[in-house]
Amino acid sequence: MSDDRTYAQAARAWPFEEARKLVERYKDGAPKKGYVLFETGYGPSGLPHIGTFGEVVRTTMVRQAFQRLSDIPTKLFAFSDDMDGLRKVPTNVPNQEMLAKYIGMPLTKVPDPFGTHESFGHHNNAMLRGFLDGFGFDYEFVSSTDCYHSGRFDEGLLNVLRNYDKIQEIMLASLREERALTYSPFLPVSQKTGKVLMTKVVKTDPAAGTIVYEEEDGSLVETLVTGGRCKLQWKPDWGMRWHVLGVDYEMSGKDLIPSVDLGNKICRVLGSKPPEGFNYELFLDDKGQKISKSKGNGLSVEEWLTYAPPESLALFMYSKPRAAKRLYFDVIPRAVDDYLTFVEKFPAEAPAQQLENPAWHIHNGKPPRPGATLSYGILLNLASVCNAEEKSTLWGFISRYLPEATPATAPFLDKLVGYAINYYRDHVKPQKRYRAPDATERAALDELLRYLDSAPADATAEDLQNEVYEIGKRHPFPELKAWFKALYEVLLGQDQGPRMGSFIALYGRKETADLIRKVLNGESLSAA
Structure with missing residues (x-):
């Protein structure tokens, strides 16, 4: 056994802990399909968002960890539920009046409001693939429409039909009484309108592979459940998909734990072991409220990437996935600097330490060499x-x-x-809000100005930092951090700021001295 695998077996980083579940799952050998299958799901009624990124990057991190622990090949399916019916018109797309005419139609039968693809579903699938490709993810795209219409899901659908009563029993126990009256795991595609119908099923015939359902006009229609003539409600669909595709690992948000439990039960009824899983906590906005796509109170991937590199977003997703975290603009600077710190530390760390370093997981064990950089x-x-x-x-x-x-x-x-x-x-x-210094602060600033005017030419950032620190100690501040807070508020117009020695060395001693002179002379820095 290689040293790398030995270190990986003992690694405490959460992706390795997750990967060891799969090692145990296949301790007696590879699955019949020949590979371990990871899956992430996507609902293409809207564009890919930051949650999509988070799920794929976290799943990829577990996959990478597993690849260090096992020689069994792996695959990652990015599954799109694109046969789902259009439930409402998204508010962020054009031609909304046109889309409103197609409520209930499968997303791959709804015209593309952007006019660039075969359907709305195809458009959003293309956006998903472009999104994932842009980050360099290694995955296979799988379409629900293709699986249903090609016959790939036929065996699973007939299996659901044979176990109809058992699956109904599982699902009905989770539903409100009113919803339970008409619930069926099957959603027939109307032979009259093409819509995906959430309707009552009045008869099942497992031998013939058919159901009889109520059309919107009240008529009864018999249809095969195979060949794309029906799809499943999403929770039975999830369990059936795990069974047919042989999914070994899928993570989901904490809010879906009850749905995962139902999917697991259905998967077992169909004859398969449910996948291993991981439930991550949801993100919060700047007010501590859960992020909602409909409210638009979160931060998009595009917004994050306007202000920071993708590696910093990957770090944000890696860190404490089971803790609720604020996802707002003010977390970005810290995420970038933490990423830089982890990359800089990596080369000097022992192999076992490197596996605990988030940079290992962000870069699949090969972080870039740190070049010239600043925080x-x-x-x-x-x-x-x-x-x-x-x-x-x-x-x-x-x-x-x-x-x-x-x-x-x-x-x-x-x-x-x-x-x-x-x-x-x-x-x-x-x-930015500048303020004038008080008497204590003016005296300290005056001493700092005199130091900067006379400091040795070879004074380092550390030398400068030490002198700023000592000046603060020589003046009657209630605590030393009040001196640094004053520097930030008076010189930078903000309540937080940098390590002053490093800042002065970068900005320049003369330039910093000029700022202080302006302040002491009563000049405004708002346009400095």
């Missing part, structure tokens, strides 16, 4: 004090601080500069 926080504060609108403004300071770095030789740093300017413009600048 996102420092770049944000540099943009803030410069009121930067262009990358060149920040690079003028960076080139002096890191002479070896250029946009060409440090492309990741160059990207961070762009992200920081975007974040400053949209989320820092509108909130």
Whole structure:
């Protein structure tokens, strides 16, 4: 056994803990299908969102961990429930009046409101594939419509029909009395209108493979359950899909735990072992409320990627997946700097430590070598004090601080500069509020100014930090952090800020001294 596998067997990182469930599942050998199957689900009634990313990236992390623990091949299916009926018109698409005419139709039979694809379902599936491809995920796309119409699900549908009463018993116990009166796991596709009908099934015939259902006009119609003539309600569909495809692992949100339990029971009735699972906690908005697609109170992938690299979003998804976390703009800077810290630590860590480092999971064991870089926080504060609108403004300071770095030789740093300017413009600048120093703060600032004017030319960032610290101790602040908070509020117009020694070294001692002079002379920094 290799050292790598030995380390992986002992790794405490949650993807390895999840992967060991699958190692135990197949301790006696590979499954008959020849591979371990991971699955993620997608409802294509809307565009891919941050939850879609989170589920795929977390599942991929478990898959990568399993690949270090086992030689059994793996696959990841990105499953699209595109045969689902259109339930309501999304508010963020064009041609809404047109779409309203197709309520109830399978998504792959609803015209594309964007006019670019065969159907609305096909359009959103293309968006999903483009979304996943953009992040470099290794997956196979699987369409519900294709599975139902090609016959891939026929065996599963007939199995559901043979076990109709058992599945009804499982489902009815979970439903309100009114809903239970007409519930059936089968949703026939109307032979008259083409709609996916949520209607009463009055007769089942397992031998013939048919059901009799009520049409919208009250007539009774007999239909085969196979060949795309019926689909299943989503919870029975989930259990049937696990059974037919042989799904070994699928995670879902904490809110779906009851649905997972029902799917597990149905999967067992159909004759298969349910997949291993993981329930992650849901995200919260800036007010601590659960994020809702309909409310639009969250943060989109596109918004995150306006201000930070995708690796930082992957880190956010990796960290504490079973804890409810605020997903809002103010978490982005910390996520970026935490990512940079993990990547910088990685090369010096022992092999066992590296498996616990989130950078291992984000980059499948091969994080990039850290090049010349600065923290996102420092770049944000540099943009803030410069009121930067262009990358060149920040690079003028960076080139002096890191002479070896250029946009060409440090492309990741160059990207961070762009992200920081975007974040400053949209989320820092509108909130900047400068204030004048009080008497204690003025005295300390005056001493800092005199130090900066006379500091040795070779003073390092650490030297500068130590002197800022000592100056604060020599003045009657109630506590030392009040001195640093004053520096941020007076010089930067914000209540939080950088390590001052590093900031002064980057921005420049002369430039920092000029800021302090302006403050002490009563000049405004709002347009500095």
